[in-house]
Amino acid sequence: MDNVSPEDKQRPPVSERTIGRLSLYRRLLYNLLSQNVDRIYSHDLALMAGRTAAQVRRDIMAVGYSGSPNRGYDIHELVVSIGLFLDNPAGMGAALVGIGNLGRAVLDFFSGRRPKLSIVAAFDVDPKKTLRIISECPCYHLDLLRNVVQDKNIRIGIITVPAHAAQSVAQKMVESGICGILNFAPIPLRVPRNVYVEDNDITMSLEKVAFFAGKNISEAAK
């Protein structure tokens, strides 16, 4: 007698790649809306996103929205559907630890962007950086992490501290009840299996570019 709630509606589990692309599509679609475009074909969205039309259609299948043959997708409806699929209906708050250049950059990026997902507190160990507001986000001393996270019911952590401090911050986050971490420190974190970690490794990204750019040079030379 499985009691399947509507959100759990028997959809196949969706891959990480698809989630990333849906986030991208949504952003592109918002841009279109602001230019008063209101319908789009998979083909055109694919072009904008640098993907194939078939892939766009598959990804959209995952959210459970349907377009109309010959008229494509209604952008407004599609954005709403993606939102229903991606966003936690209750909204989600994030806590950022490490108010250096990178931390500030990330705060800037997100200030007042999405109602369902925002950085609601920032932390640092340096008293000179705390007790004020940066990009609309209040800053606290790291010692207050647990209190603030539990008070504000924060579920997401963002780590923008140097590598040597990252593991200890991750541990504090997990102890405070955070269940997803975006990690910018260039070391893998050890966390319990039920905590989702996404590494954003800037060094790795640049080394990849260097490698493939190098290949481009050799091939151009042939």
Place this chain on the structure above:
Amino acid sequence: MDNVSPEDKQRPPVSERTIGRLSLYRRLLYNLLSQNVDRIYSHDLALMAGRTAAQVRRDIMAVGYSGSPNRGYDIHELVVSIGLFLDNPAGMGAALVGIGNLGRAVLDFFSGRRPKLSIVAAFDVDPKKTLRIISECPCYHLDLLRNVVQDKNIRIGIITVPAHAAQSVAQKMVESGICGILNFAPIPLRVPRNVYVEDNDITMSLEKVAFFAGKNISEAAK
């Protein structure tokens, strides 16, 4: 009469994922060396990198290095081999455009890290941000991009400007002869096919974390 140079030695083309992991392994191995560890098994490296042992061995196969059965890999030799494989032997310079918080963070990350890969010039349109040195890197006005890129033979570009300026910066980079771009702006760039672009989309990363963290909550609740 194909004249195959030693570097082109008939290896299968290596996947993007493998390149990324090799960059990670190298970083982990440097850490071990600094702790005077000098041999390692695929199994242990896998544990550190959060991968399987088989995958580590496959990735190392790609660089053409061999360990010894029962004694594992010599870390020093392995680091050198990965370097020979990943790094352009001539070294590579990168140019960063956009000296905001994110730009400074990226400059910090790379200042004096790798001899074969460094950010050798930074650019902005704001005169208050140029004509000085940040994290050992000289800063110029964006108008000088082409001159500096060609003077210093720069092949890699890093875009840390706001979304609305990114496409125009990318175009300037391509015109200056850059053939690989690391893009932090949250829009896909349109560049010629022979230019490699790696998008580092911070918004997408955070939305992914939010999605999977949300899943963790629902599953914990069941």
Place this chain on the structure above:
DNA sequence: TGTTGTGAATCTCTTCACAGCT
């Protein structure tokens, strides 16, 4: 006609499992 939605085929990446080495 020109689009979507999707089963099936294909392609790519990962893991298995074991021969061969030390």
Place this chain on the structure above:
DNA sequence: AGCTGTGAAGAGATTCACAACA
């Protein structure tokens, strides 16, 4: 005994190609 290197199997993601539809 215990590791590496790797062919082969397996999983997963992408693309093909076409029926159904407006």
